[in-house]
Amino acid sequence: MTEIGFVPFTQSLKDQTGKRSQATDPKRGQPFQCALAAHARGFKAGQELTFEGDAAAPVLCVLSGWLRLSKSLADGQRQIIDFLLPGDFVASASADGTASTLQIDALTDAEVAIFSEIQWTRMKRNRPDLHWQAIHLSAASRARLAERILRLGKGGAQMRIAYALLEFCLRLKATRGSANCKFQMPLNQQQIGDFTGLSSVHVCRTMRRLVDSGIISIHGHLEIRINDVAALSKLAGTDVQQLSREIMPRIA
Amino acid sequence: MTEIGFVPFTQSLKDQTGKRSQATDPKRGQPFQCALAAHARGFKAGQELTFEGDAAAPVLCVLSGWLRLSKSLADGQRQIIDFLLPGDFVASASADGTASTLQIDALTDAEVAIFSEIQWTRMKRNRPDLHWQAIHLSAASRARLAERILRLGKGGAQMRIAYALLEFCLRLKATRGSANCKFQMPLNQQQIGDFTGLSSVHVCRTMRRLVDSGIISIHGHLEIRINDVAALSKLAGTDVQQLSREIMPRIA
């Protein structure tokens, strides 16, 4: 597998979880990989990530699992701002330097490497490639936010959901070799609604229409298969190629 | 005036536009101020910002005026992702390192300092405080995006517009000494709609209700005055103090 963002590091780390560190690429892969392993912390599905004992503004690097970044209104309504998938990282510093203004919790069991601002800065100094990867990942994350805001503002239920599925497909394809467009999505309809700004009921109806039209199929609660990428892209209001170019990080 | 983010630099620069550089604070204020002046470029209202002649991924620093970051759907519908106000900066690099995936254009006449990635990196090396300010501004920008997404997803027209007004008020208060909550907003209702994900007609109705209830008042097309901050905050679903803490950058 070729490298995309942090993937080579996190991926090879995951492959050897708990086992002896098998030397892969000494000059690039090793140092950071060790750092990841050394700072890895496990979280259980449903658990919220908090950082009291740690530095004020930690940097997270997701090794496995899905994390949810969300924000809630006073009445308890929750909006999911973003998901963190394996290979993603986030500098959760808020504007005033205190803890993150976003709630972070694990949707599945997850492993996360956690660094203090200091450690992170030091690591980037030692590994310039890391610095650039961080910049690219951050830019990609912003681009995704922009795409979602666009569809949240203008664009109906079909477009929002089609886009979300497409985004998941692209992001997951990067890390796992997921052949066509089949992937696991550990979300219920309520959560999809919290992400797309729709009620769970309407998520249901909209996804049903996608399934009935044959564009996607669903097995179990988690496995999504995109049968007609072109059609889904059209509903989402983009072209897959272009979308990939815009929201996926590239190696420098 | 005390310092907030880039404000002291941009502010003092603006004060002396075209005049001789009057030494303010030699050890902190000067070097960056000169850099700003040296790279400043003017744009006319309505003009789109393009960077062909410049480096691929320039860093922009707004000295004066309002800039609009937007993205459009295939059918031409535009969503405003963010506004750049004086003192804001943006590293417009897209994920793949090519030009920004967002359209940037000037809503008013504007002055912008433009740096190449290289220049910017060098400047940050020479001025560590700049580095931290950039991080804080960037975090604040992300926090604002999250707040908007929250209201775009859950939350009706009242909440979205109330929030937008509150955000403008806070952001503008930081740079200009705008006493109470009176500020200039160079946007027509169409543009407010493009920002809040509403039709211009509904923006009209909603703002009218705000005016009729006495919470805000409007003079001319541009001048907004918030008469009852508490009421507006309640509609927006926050508390001003808390919001300010979350979305406004702090000095390190």
Add this chain to the structure above:
DNA sequence: CGACCTTTTGAAACGATTCAATACTGGTGG
């Protein structure tokens, strides 16, 4: 099996959009 959670479905209600017509505003030239 029963308890619980999620998905599905229908019908009514609601909020926002659209369309279309009318008033207002600031800027232009006669």
Add this chain to the structure above:
DNA sequence: CCACCAGTATTGAATCGTTTCAAAAGGTCG
């Protein structure tokens, strides 16, 4: 100075997409 223009704001009425409520059907796990 007024008449006119283009752009913008305002208003009403009909329509549409989504939400809400409520109830039934599936799934999963003890």
